[in-house]
Amino acid sequence: MADCPVCADLMTEKERDGIHIDVCESHGVWLDKSELLSITETERHRDGTFLFTDLFRTENVTHVDHSRTLNCPYCQKQMAIEKHHGVHMDWCTDHGIFLDSGELSALLNNLRLDPLFVGGVALRLFENKY
Numbered sequence: 303m304a305d306c307p308v309c310a311d312l313m314t315e316k317e318r319d320g321i322h323i324d325v326c327e328s329h330g331v332w333l334d335k336s337e338l339l340s341i342t343e344t345e346r347h348r349d350g351t352f353l354f355t356d357l358f359r360t361e362n363v364t365h366v367d368h369s370r371t372l373n374c375p376y377c378q379k380q381m382a383i384e385k386h387h388g389v390h391m392d393w394c395t396d397h398g399i400f401l402d403s404g405e406l407s408a409l410l411n412n413l414r415l416d417p418l419f420v421g422g423v424a425l426r427l428f429e430n431k432y
């Protein structure tokens with residue numbers, strides 16, 4: 303379990319399909335390394351509603367200043383910011399990624415529009431990295 307990199311409160315662990323996600327209701331979700339791949343794989347094979355998008359309250363989505371930097375809740379190192387399918391991800395090479403509220407659903411929606419993702423190819427982008 304980790305502290306939210308934005309507000310430093312302890313995040314709540316939620317589980318879907320055996321994947322454990324740390325959630326801060328106000329700020330977003332933390333995904334341990336390779337969990338984003340598991341999630342995108344699960345969602346790629348699903349029709350209809352996303353399993354994961356109820357994990358944060360969408361009415362709390364606030365404008366995020368992407369010039370900000372966050373520190374990894376595990377090693378405290380400054381995380382890199384990477385833009386992927388229109389979404390900013392705060393990324394620690396050793397531990398995982400933080401997605402602001404709404405960004406997980408945005409990422410999944412954008413991936414679904416990508417024919418490479420639907421064909422399974424775009425996932426390789428995530429395989430070793432996230």
Ligand SMILES: [Zn+2]
Nearest residue numbers: 306309326329
């Ligand atoms: Zn928070």
Ligand SMILES: [Zn+2]
Nearest residue numbers: 374377394397
């Ligand atoms: Zn780290």
